[in-house]
Amino acid sequence: MENTKAPEKFIVAIGPQHPALKEPGHFEFTVDGEIVTNATARLGFVHRGMEKGTEDRNYVQDLYLMERVCGICSHVHAMAFALGVEKLAGVQAPPRAQAIRELIGELERIHSHLLWLGVAAHEGGFDTLFMYTWRDRETVMELLEILTGNRVNYSANVIGGVKIDVNKDQKDALKYGMDFLEERTKHYMKVVTEDETFLGRTRNIGLMTKEQAELLGAVGPTARASGVERDVRVDSPYAGYDMFPVKLVTEPAGDLEARFVVRINELYESYRLVRKIVSKLPDGELTVKVPRRIPEGETISRVEAPRGELFYFMRSNGTDKPDRIKVRTPSLCNWASVLTLAVGHKLADMPMILAGIDPCFSCNDRMVTINRGNDTQVWSWEDLRKYGIAYYK
Amino acid sequence: MPTTKKIKVTSADILANAHKALQPWTLSETTPEENRLDITVDASNIKNCVQALMDVKWGYLSAITALDRAEFETAEGTTERTPVKGKGNLEILYHFCSGPVVTTLRVALDYQKAEIDTICDIIPSATLYEREAAELLGIDFKGTPNTEHLLLPDDWPTGVYPLRKTFTGLSKKQKLGNKEK
Numbered sequence: 367m368e369n370t371k372a373p374e375k376f377i378v379a380i381g382p383q384h385p386a387l388k389e390p391g392h393f394e395f396t397v398d399g400e401i402v403t404n405a406t407a408r409l410g411f412v413h414r415g416m417e418k419g420t421e422d423r424n425y426v427q428d429l430y431l432m433e434r435v436c437g438i439c440s441h442v443h444a445m446a447f448a449l450g451v452e453k454l455a456g457v458q459a460p461p462r463a464q465a466i467r468e469l470i471g472e473l474e475r476i477h478s479h480l481l482w483l484g485v486a487a488h489e490g491g492f493d494t495l496f497m498y499t500w501r502d503r504e505t506v507m508e509l510l511e512i513l514t515g516n517r518v519n520y521s522a523n524v525i526g527g528v529k530i531d532v533n534k535d536q537k538d539a540l541k542y543g544m545d546f547l548e549e550r551t552k553h554y555m556k557v558v559t560e561d562e563t564f565l566g567r568t569r570n571i572g573l574m575t576k577e578q579a580e581l582l583g584a585v586g587p588t589a590r591a592s593g594v595e596r597d598v599r600v601d602s603p604y605a606g607y608d609m610f611p612v613k614l615v616t617e618p619a620g621d622l623e624a625r626f627v628v629r630i631n632e633l634y635e636s637y638r639l640v641r642k643i644v645s646k647l648p649d650g651e652l653t654v655k656v657p658r659r660i661p662e663g664e665t666i667s668r669v670e671a672p673r674g675e676l677f678y679f680m681r682s683n684g685t686d687k688p689d690r691i692k693v694r695t696p697s698l699c700n701w702a703s704v705l706t707l708a709v710g711h712k713l714a715d716m717p718m719i720l721a722g723i724d725p726c727f728s729c730n731d732r733m734v735t736i737n738r739g740n741d742t743q744v745w746s747w748e749d750l751r752k753y754g755i756a757y758y759k
Numbered sequence: 760m761p762t763t764k765k766i767k768v769t770s771a772d773i774l775a776n777a778h779k780a781l782q783p784w785t786l787s788e789t790t791p792e793e794n795r796l797d798i799t800v801d802a803s804n805i806k807n808c809v810q811a812l813m814d815v816k817w818g819y820l821s822a823i824t825a826l827d828r829a830e831f832e833t834a835e836g837t838t839e840r841t842p843v844k845g846k847g848n849l850e851i852l853y854h855f856c857s858g859p860v861v862t863t864l865r866v867a868l869d870y871q872k873a874e875i876d877t878i879c880d881i882i883p884s885a886t887l888y889e890r891e892a893a894e895l896l897g898i899d900f901k902g903t904p905n906t907e908h909l910l911l912p913d914d915w916p917t918g919v920y921p922l923r924k925t926f927t928g929l930s931k932k933q934k935l936g937n938k939e940k
Contacts, residue, residue: 406905407887413910417895418921453792582884583819596819602794602859664791666854666861668821677854679824685840694822694888702884 378713378750393705397713405708407701420691425451425525425660428688435693437518438481441467441474442671443693444523449604450667450680451525454660461609461648463527468606469643470513470522471669472636476547477506478672478724479629479636483554486626486721490567491755495557502550509543512536527653537644544637551633558626566758568622572719574707575620582703585696586674587632588723590616591624598670605669610643625722659686671696673724697723714757717750770794770859773817777855777862780811796862802875808864809853809878818857820878823888825896826850829924842924849873851898868898877903895922912936 378395392411396404416435420428429451433444445467452459459467480503487495507517514520514530522528532540558564574584579592589596598604599612615631617624660682667678674696683689700723711719777796778788784804789797800808812818828850829842853864866875877900879886889900890909897920908915916933920926929935 406907407909408907409909415921418926580816580819581813581882583821583882666792666795666863668856668861675821675856677822679822679852679854681826690824690826692822692824698887699821699884702887706883 395708395713395716400712400714402708402711402713402716405705407705409701417691417693420688422687424658424686425688428691429523429525430521432691432693433519433521433523436695438478439474439671439673439676440519441470441522442669442676444521445471445605446667446669446676446678447680447691448523448525449669450665450678451660452656453665453667454663454680454682455525455656456661457526457654457656459527459654460651461606462650463652465606465609465643465647466528466530466532466652467523468610469532469640469647470510470520471605472639472643473506473510473513474520475672476633476636476640477503477510479633480506482629482672482721482724483558483626486718486724487564489717489721489751489754490564491751492561492564495554495564498550499554502547505543505547509540512539524653526656527651529652531652532644532647537647540640540644544640548634548637551630551637555627555630558623558630565623567718567754568626571622571715572625572707572711572722573621574703576618578707579620579703582706583699584674584703584723585699586670586672586724587625587628588674588700588703590614591628592620593618596675598668598675602668604667606643609648610639610646612639622718622722629724659684660688673697674699700724712757713750714754717754768858773857773860774862776815777812777817777857777860780815780817781808781862781864784808784811794859794861796860797865798862799865799867802866802868805853805864805866806876806878806881809881812855812862813881818855818860818862820853820882820885820888821856821861822854823885823892824852824854825892825898825922826852827896827922827924831924844925845870849896849898851875851892853878873897874899874901876901879904894920896920897923 376397378397379392392408394406395402416431419431423431429444429447432447433440435443480499484496484499484503487499510520511517513532513536514522522530558568574592576593579589579594584592584594585596593616595614595616597614599607600614603611613635615628615635617628662682662684664681667680669676676696677694679692680688681690704719704723708716708719774796781798784800784807786799786801791797826849828847830846831840832843833840849868849870851866851868855862868875875898877889879889886903886905887909889903890905892898893900893903893906894908894911912935914935916929919929919933
């Protein structure tokens, strides 16, 4: 009676719950043997209704709320929000404030890219690299703490400027830290471009052509690793990026290796920017006065988060509370592209392909279910990871 | 491999290209800020517009924003604003980015008939944005490949759209996670 039709495809469901982690997401891969034939996502397990929440709070409260959208790239959210409100109010933060915004933005990028490098190495079964990068990441975390008092949610922005200044001791610490990290990063570049076993997991894997990246709207390092020249810091400079411009980093290959190389090259670029800002920080005020009631209007605020373009659409109604705040995070764009991209790849490559886009990472470390007709096997993400590593042994 | 010659395009050119590509369907056009172009189009033409932008390789779909443009009334003697039932409309904005320029296709939709064609057959990655707008503001994307919940809980009551201005919370009866039946 049962099994009159032999199931030819399995559905591999990843997520949503895992006791050790805080950011759940659910992904289902339909596989035909080893090859993925379809991929879908179900998000929202930590949907907090923040967009609705902004409508009941005033702009100052919203600044703190938006900073908590993401724990890894909190500063860019607050910066995008503050820049948007300033545009609506018709004011501009002073140059010193803009430069400090850029400084913290770049430090945040360094911490985020190092974090990603470690986790991606871990997914590929290279735990030594993971431990080294996370040890070195502490350097930049401490610098952020020295500057702002916090390791995450730095709370550097206020509407109309920043609330922290940089003194001479902090400048010295920053320079010293950048020198140390630059040396270490040279080593990482060598590992990801020369280590044979690592290249076996990254070279020519997860290919995304330039055309695909452009059509699917991939953003950030994921797009730039496919040769797409897309970086909000360059295309439409905000905060201090017109005073301290950034060089666009791209790689033509479009595979996982290119995504590693792009991010590591961006690290060099961030070190250079931090040094430059520290040595040429403009003098002057840190804030301007912004009215409590924001005039009616609409604006779009785009900034480059470590993962790519962060998009804010803001609409004010003349009161002290916004009418609508729409947030589109870069991970969403890249999810959309990776779900399309996953089709045709091996199941064993999924951990690395997902890792390659640097989604807010804990999203991936989930339980995995393999559906095979009546027989359901439950895998943990760890099992899938091990399966991937064993496959390539 | 042929080497492609790099030509410097200014943002004015990019704006002009978008303007030209969308000309046949434009109802009205504004430039609210520098490097922005807002074009109002009719819901029935959305596919043509998106296809036209993709045909000329104009940027990429950056986001879809759905808005509730409700009309409000203020009760006398207070600052409390409450939405007037049935007045106002929904609006859906398709933001396309190319370099520094953002072109927004604006489509107004009635509360009663909040329907629009899907654009997933042109841009497959739009499915996540469409699912978000569908469940948070109740916009019906005709032909969208996946209509499952993306963000809201599985037991969220049907027909309740949290980003509409009239939504102020679930009633006791609608409470989630109530397993006893």
